[in-house]
Amino acid sequence: MTVKKLFWEDPYLKQCTATIMTVDGNRITLDQTIVFAFSGGQASDSGTIHGYAVLTAQKVAKEIIYEIDISHDLQVGQQVNVVIDWDKRYRIMKLHFAAEIVLELMVQNFNNPKKIGANIMEEKARVDFEWCGNISEVLPLLQKKMEEIINSNAPILSCFSDEEQEIRYWEIKGFGKVPCGGTHIKNTGEMGTILLKRGKRLGANKERIEIYLS
Secondary structure, eight states, rough: OOOOEHHHHHHTTEEEEEEEEEEETTTTSSEOOOOOOTTTBBBOOOEEEEEEOOOOEEEETEEEEEEOOTTTOOOOEEEEEEEEEEEHHHHHHHHHHHHHHHHHHHHHTTOOEEEEEEEEOOSOOOEEEOOOSOGGGGGHHHHHHHHHHHHHTTTTTTEETTTTTTTEEETTTEEEEOOOOOOOOBBBGGSSSEEEEEEEOTTTTTTEEEEEEE
């Protein structure tokens, strides 16, 4: 049985009940979950399972394995309460979508530069590109277009393109449709004020854009 990923059905859920499916030392699996595991550069959620802090969340194929304190007393078949750190989740959702917008703006306006890395944490997000020159030269245009998208308060559709394979996408009508399996906000206005900066230089023809919530 594959875990039911409630964070896709409703990324605004802060807690849920679940049943313990397997226990292997301090590694457990659930029948359903709201705790996102690191994937596609997006950081794992923080949270608790039956009051035990989630130490790590690992995506293995379609399953998610959680590590909790070894002193736990959880058993297979037990019903538990699962809670996420909502403040962290919501910051990551906003930063994640801002990074998605930055990437799509780069694709649309600068001849589809190659993305070579990305990371979305609670404090900031970043997207790395193969790029000749100083990427700070394009930041004013990106910032302007980002603000236009935020101010449009456009609805964001997040859905499966292949439910069996768990392949998902987000779409803003008239702007773009992009494959992505992360957790997404519902409306572009939720991003609030976003600040773009040039990150540290990564080497020859490698540039980084950093993204902050203001």
